[in-house]
Amino acid sequence: MSSKRFLRPPGARPEREFLARCLQCGQCAQVCPFYCIYMHTGFNPFISGTPQIDPRKAPCHLCMHCSEICPSNALENVPKEKVRMGRAELDRTKCHTWQGFIICRSCFERCPLKGRAIVLEKGIYPAITEKCAGCGVCEHVCPKKAIVTIPTRFVT
Amino acid sequence: MKKPSIKTCRRFLQVFIALAFVIIPYLNSYRINLFRGNFLCFHAAGLPLADPLAVLQVSVKNWYLSPKLLIGAGIVLSIAFALGTVFCSWICPYGLLSELVHGLSKKLLPKKFKGFVTKRKGFPIKIIIFGLGFLGFLLFSTTPVLNQLSMPAWYSRIFQFIFVQHHISLAILFVFSVLLVEFFARNRIWCRYVCPQAVLLVLAKLLNSRRLRVVYDKNKCIIKKGKSPCERACTLSLDPKTLNPSLETECTNCGDCIVACKKMGQALEYRFGLSTE
Numbered sequence: 495m496s497s498k499r500f501l502r503p504p505g506a507r508p509e510r511e512f513l514a515r516c517l518q519c520g521q522c523a524q525v526c527p528f529y530c531i532y533m534h535t536g537f538n539p540f541i542s543g544t545p546q547i548d549p550r551k552a553p554c555h556l557c558m559h560c561s562e563i564c565p566s567n568a569l570e571n572v573p574k575e576k577v578r579m580g581r582a583e584l585d586r587t588k589c590h591t592w593q594g595f596i597i598c599r600s601c602f603e604r605c606p607l608k609g610r611a612i613v614l615e616k617g618i619y620p621a622i623t624e625k626c627a628g629c630g631v632c633e634h635v636c637p638k639k640a641i642v643t644i645p646t647r648f649v650t
Numbered sequence: 651m652k653k654p655s656i657k658t659c660r661r662f663l664q665v666f667i668a669l670a671f672v673i674i675p676y677l678n679s680y681r682i683n684l685f686r687g688n689f690l691c692f693h694a695a696g697l698p699l700a701d702p703l704a705v706l707q708v709s710v711k712n713w714y715l716s717p718k719l720l721i722g723a724g725i726v727l728s729i730a731f732a733l734g735t736v737f738c739s740w741i742c743p744y745g746l747l748s749e750l751v752h753g754l755s756k757k758l759l760p761k762k763f764k765g766f767v768t769k770r771k772g773f774p775i776k777i778i779i780f781g782l783g784f785l786g787f788l789l790f791s792t793t794p795v796l797n798q799l800s801m802p803a804w805y806s807r808i809f810q811f812i813f814v815q816h817h818i819s820l821a822i823l824f825v826f827s828v829l830l831v832e833f834f835a836r837n838r839i840w841c842r843y844v845c846p847q848a849v850l851l852v853l854a855k856l857l858n859s860r861r862l863r864v865v866y867d868k869n870k871c872i873i874k875k876g877k878s879p880c881e882r883a884c885t886l887s888l889d890p891k892t893l894n895p896s897l898e899t900e901c902t903n904c905g906d907c908i909v910a911c912k913k914m915g916q917a918l919e920y921r922f923g924l925s926t927e
Contacts, residue, residue: 514711514792517704517719518803519691520810524678532815533807539798540791543807565691565698565718566708 500546501630501645503531504554504577505561505569509647515568518543522560522569530554547579549630549643554579556606556629574606580628580645582611584620588640591619601632601641655912656905660740668743671806675813688806690797691722698722701803702850707787707794730851733862738841738848739904744801747829748838752885755833772842772886773852773899780846800847801825801840842886842900852899860923862903866890870917880918883910890918 503522506512522545523531530552531545547554556577561569584601586592591599602620605612611626622632622641630643654662674685684695692699700722709715730737738745783796797803804821811819832839841848855861871891873879881889883906888897890907903920911918 510792511712514794515708515714517691517700517708517794518797518807519687520807520814521687521691521693523814524675524686524810525681525683527681532817533810535811535815535817535819537820539795540793542798544793563693565687565693565700565722566716 499645499648500534500548501554501579501628501643503545503547503560503569504556504558504574504579504627504629505564505572506579507568507570512568513541513544515566516544517566517568519565520545521563521565525559525563527557527559528552528555531560547630549633553630553634555631556627574627575610575625577627577629578646580630580643581649582622582626582628582630582632582641582643584622584632585640585642588638589620589636590638590640598637600635600637604631604635606631655909657909660904661746663740664743664746667741668746668805671743672809675806675809678810679813688810689800689802691719697725699725701797701800701847702727702854703800703847704794704797706850707796710788711792711794727850727854730854731858731861734855734901734903735848735851736862736903737851738845739902742802743805744825745841745902747805747825748832748841749885751829751833752836752838755836759834759836771896771900773896775843776845776849779844780849783846796846799844801828801845802847837887838885856899862920862922863898864890864901864903864905864907864918865921867917867919870915872915872917879910879914880907883907 502509502512503526507515518533520533520543523533530547531554532548534541534544534546536542545560556574558571558574561571564571589598590596597618599614599620602608602612602614606629607625607627610623612620612622612632615621628643628646633639633641633643670685671688678686685693687693690701690704698718698721700719702723705719705723708719726737783799787795804825808819808821808825811817828840871878873891878889878891880891884890885904885906886900886902888900890897890901905920908918908920
């Protein structure tokens, strides 16, 4: 996954405002119980040290611990239904179910907003709705890597 | 029992802090979070602490003051207000490394070599660098980009990287190369001329004329001419015998000169308030 496509932790403000507020203290990475947040390690001084999530390695489970403790409110403490970290996009040409091989409900079963962010069309086919928080759990569990989570700032 | 000298106490605290910021990220990797954060913003069992410059940058760019950050920066600034820039000499882990490297260069480099810029005043240069850096930040950056010049933050961040996300950061080379330059220059260049984080601490201490400082009693001094032990002891190459505002701006109240003078005439001591005439 290219480093430019990382997600911000849940509750993050719009990218510009987030960057202006983030103190790069790393406390969010240190409290995350799922070890999914890590600090940006590159040499770009404008984003080095800011938190990011790579759902392929470890997705966010929307526990919201990080936004509770953020000292500068760069991560706002919002209810998890209102979180918009990004948007999951399902490639139907890769999906087991849509291709008609087997009925795979991995993404549907593991979605923290099960039944709202991912619904089953006709009771079988998974589809991602507008309520997707972009946590990346579905991307992480998809056996075919058919799902990609696009960070909010790249969603058009 | 003999009372430990100022220098022993100081070294103990410095080493303790330096080790604490290795152990804390290690504990954090097991999600023991009573203490967390780094030198930019620290959470000490409920008590917030923050780097004043980082808070200033965030506040300026957002026109917003977070109560947690205000308390954090306020505590740090009020310590500087009362006790001077003791952060630099008693707490900062980079200060510890820099002092050790300075001591090494004194021992290992040939005696004749005096170093590059010893007598220059540091603070004006620092103010210029700080001003340019802050202007650049205001014009070109939304991120609090001056944080990247904070050596203690890099020190703690390197260990955060190692323990929390198993990444060995190349920032080690950055810190190491600055130390190497300081070694060959025999001068604590970063602390004296660059470190922008200290500027706000210095300004806070200058507001208070009754702060803690090192005072010099001319009548007790037994050194009449030549380089005195106190001057030799100062790692920032200041001369405690010539009391003037520019020297007091740079002095970090480390107390090395007081220790050096203890055996001579005890002409130097810590005192609150105005210096004696």
